[in-house]
Amino acid sequence: MPAKVPERLLALYSLLVARERPLSRAQIREGIEAYRELGSHAAFERTFERDKAALRQLGLELGVEHRYGEPVYSLDRFGLWLPEVRFDAGERLVLGMASRLWEDPRYGEEMDRAVWRLGLPASEAAHRSRIAVPGLDPGGHGFEVVLSALPRGEELSFDYRPGDGLTRRRRRLRPWGVGQRFNHWYVSGWDPERGEPRTMRLSRMSGIVSGPSDAPEPPPGFSMTRTLEDLADSGGARLRLRFAPGLLPVVADWLEAGTGLRRDPAAGEPERREGVVVLRAEVTDLEECCRCLAEVPGEVEVESEDLGPKALGEVWGRVAELTEAAARLTRLLESAPAQDAGAPHDPEAPRTRRRESNPRRFLRLLDILAYLGSRPGTTVGELAERFGATRRQIGRDIDAIAAAGDYLIGGGDLRIESLDGELYVHLTQHLDRPLRLPPEQVLRLLLAMRLLAEVAPELDPTIAAVTEKLARVAPEDSLDAEQVSIRVEPRTSGIVDRLRSAMEGGRSVVLAYRSRGREAATPRRVLPRDLYTTNGSWYLSALSLEHGDERTYRIEAIERVEEDASDAVATPAEGRRRDAAAASRPGRESDAVAPDLARPGPGVTPSAPDAARPERLLVWISRGAPRIAEQLDGETLRPLRLAEDPAPGVPREGDVVDIELRDRSGLRRYMLHHAGCVAPLGAPGWWTRA
Template sequence: MSASRTERLLNLLIALLNTRYGLRRSELRDKVYHDTSSSEVAFGRMFERDKSDLRQFGFDVETVMDQGWGSDDPATTRYRIGKESNRLPDVSLTSAECTVLILAAQLWEQAALGSAAQDAMRKLQAAGGLTEAELPAGVQPRIKPAGQAFEDLIRAMHAQHPVSFTYLAGSTGREEARTVEPWGLGSRFGQWYLVGFDRARKAKRFFRLSRFTSAVAVQEKDDYSRPQGFNVRLELDSLPELPVQSSVVDVAEGRVLGLRKRATEAPADIPLDAPLETSDAGWDRLSVPFRDAEVLGEELASYGPNVVVRAPAELVSAVRRRLKAAADFVASPAPAIAFSEAAPAKRPRKRTSEDQLKRMLQLVPFLVHNQGLHITEVASSFGVTRKELEDDLRILICSGLPEGYPDDLLDIQWEDDHVFITQDLDLNRPVRFTVDEACALLTGLETLNGLPELAEGSALESVTVKLMAAAGEEGLKAASIAGPQVGPANSAYLSTIRQAIADGLQLHLAYFSAQRDAMSERDVDPLRLYSLDNTWYFEAYCHSAQGLRNFRLDRIESLEPNGRPVTEAAKPAEGFPVKLFTPNDDDTLVTVELAPQAIGLADDYYSERTAPLPNGGLLAEIRFGSTGWLPTFVAQHGGAVRILAPASLAEAASDWIGAALARYGG
């Protein structure tokens, strides 16, 4: 959509909103399109495309026919947009309900639904539905979707396009090409699943996103219809949990302490499947329980040559396949390392003219309800630069009624850097929620049911009812997404940390560091709690490290107040939510190549620069404070990540993977 088309659509929208009886196509062609050169057929196609675009933005164009004439006669057909049918209903929220809703909107981290949640909140703010709210002290739950596949599936699902991908079948252990009509996405047993209709098998199937072995391709020229009344949570509830099995692994003496915590000594007479014998000296034979060979296989592959899987054969295959894929990726020809000097610090989605028009439709009611805001504050609220905002405002002030007088144009002023709007032309109320926006908020609210204390109050239930009513038909489609449970496994630790934050007291903890594969004891000043799915962390000032650190609650061996108050050095990092990884200037700058299915890692690790590759992959520059664990990182992702520079780190990762493969016969 070009800038001129954006302006034309805006003028068409204003014209159709501000007519009571409707406008004929000839009137629109003359007064809005100013079209005199194209044929009637060509103009008709353009007008139908524009009506379709307005429908995507939430405006249904009504067709009104003169009595006694048919709709196939363009000379007697008029068009208009009802002023109420497309508007977001009034929503009045209490302070407690706003608290819950803000937490729900903030759940989605770096995901397609994250921007949708922000758009929905801006609409509620523009409608005057939000009040002042105080968030729970230091608590921020978040949902971490399953990589790029999640983004692509959401887009295809809401547009109702089939998708194709390569999938590692659990029943056969082979990679297979699948074409699927995506019906819903949900989290179950700590994993994200796609529920959809498999066209080749002509039946409903469940697909775990962690078993996708290729990027998702969206078939945009094809469509499908989702079953009536589909609810992904009910579908996933029918999935039986896999039975617990026992594996046999040889673990290097004194290494991999985290795995040892949940392992037991293996029976001497247990049958083995791995082809390579390890010497008894320097190794311990352990039994590790598991439910899914692929999940445990990803973890065991990351331990490289420090672990050898002996049984069962399915787990041996899962680990060896990942190591082989990592070795093949490392050995393949490397792309040239080239970044644009203007490359952004993050990898934002490319802005389009559709984004601009959607933003302008939110901007007018926002300005009506927030008169006099400084222009930089308005730009910050919409996540754009001042220049981008001024470009929006310049288009808006040139838009209005067809062939109208100056008073018939949108009137916005910002000469003194404070923005005022005095003529809104019936754009003063926000458009109803889109499917993405309804899904983001309603799925977030449902996910909060597992959060201690929050689920016990009535605010969660009441705000859900109000949002469902406001979302209407689009809210029913939120049943296509089900988030994970965000409740912590150890609520006692969560309660202790929250109380320490509130009281301003230090904590003493014994903590297992997976990167260093070691236990340590620390005194810390707790600052904030947050989560990714049901994995909880807390940010604290560590007196041993003399800096901010993030600690996983499930890696804490013991935790108790030490009786001392927090120090003046205890200041939380800027911004919220907390970053898991805080880059420093003295960190090592590492260049990695990400396969198409893993490009989301660039956001997860806060890459400084990125560059797209012809195959759909990505180059990324990332700062790492500790580089000793990077071979583990490469092995874990099994052919989706490799290090390009520095050369010493690339060589170390290659040697690590080679040594691990050698344990399985090469």
């Protein structure tokens, strides 16, 4: 049977670690049975090149020298292994809390592995803090490229669209720091073209690639925290919006989200003139403003002295492009064979297990080896508890380690034995040492620490101690803690503090809350049970004292929090139910930019028939817009490639996704907002009915 990739990588790593002198390609092939089994020299060359690339991608650099006209290889051992670092009980608690803040499951698994390497058992890493902390959303592939380039001093090249424009141009930036404010990620650094520092929003950067740079390093004393403090979320051009009164809830949703438009702080309440509402607003992002207007094409008039006739013409041109892209995609998908999209949705059917990547498995095998090497006699059960896995999973890992040892000629460098249920390994020198954390993982932990410091200042001394120790576990001089920062706005922090205090004290409060689709806020008496976040947005789960059931409320839609004069207090049974609900939450819930489109909206309970028999809908979602599937909380059934292009710049590859439909007209607006990227599948007339 051909060798599996993780076992082959482990054999290659073990061979290179065991040899003090560099090895030629012929020596490597001779020393690893898995390479000899490949047969032809060409097959070995292809496989070895892939394995080298996989190790380098994981931060295990292979040094290359030339001796007698041929390349020889060795592992670059500088900064390869983790220095000794110890955390006390309080520091372990904070580190475990920080490791759970990243919402992306891939990042969560990486953080788990990082804190395991730092000495935290799985039980501490998985600790769910009672402190309400917003989750960290990486915001797409570009974030990973930035985090990788930052400690390496590389330069970014990308297409950039300014907030007050609709066109992109190629830009360059050598990043000095990265941080989050106003629920957006920002990258600060040196702009070689302008010859000065610049700060850019990550969501406006696309097509990001990295490469060598000769731009200057961060100056002494550079602080991303100060950079974020100097940012202003002030609006751009001022507008007057005119629309029918029935559209006021829709416009209110736009202003509350603030991604494209925001209420002009200098303006008062909306004016009503002869059956028309006039509302003053500011543009926060012109492209997002166009997407808002495209939700109700032709139904909102716009006046603006700041933009002028030419810019307004470009706005309406962009709105027309978006509506046409949505219509075109809908026409392409109306006749699609929906019946072949997949099996009927079964809510009781288990979800398909996500396949673990080969590099991720290889790293876990290395971590298990390091743990066994320093603790001989460990049992399978102890390993399962240590790494948060099942006994069956650990058993497969042990078999994989044994197979990797078999692939080494002689097998003496890597051998594993089981005596009376206890495991013992025979290792070459250094295999019993854990790998040093790559800079990207340290940066993610540091960002999480920054966020903890923002919302839990009582932890500041402990956070400072952990941050200092984390700086020692990355390769020397690869990063500075001042290069990352998080800022939570005072309004959000104040509301969350009051809700957290009420939740911990078991007291009820009165919220001034505006539901989506409503014009104004109304009072809601609630008993707070849980605070959580998805994709940077805060949510409150609370018992509605008026309705007697648990509902979800958006923090951004809460205008104020007041003490409840009736002072309802949670009973011990209610407190236990609240704790059980928090403990049983399956990770962080999926994001809902418009949560009531495909499932019950926050603070809104569907009618009984809908709740009992929710309608389901198949939609096509472009592969170029993966966040839409998360936001609609759907289940991917199969891929579907379109016969024609759905819209300029939108890939034809997509997925058929099964969603639960709650608000037909709201979902239509959402599809218009994300024109060309999502549409109903095999449902003629759906668009018109919506």
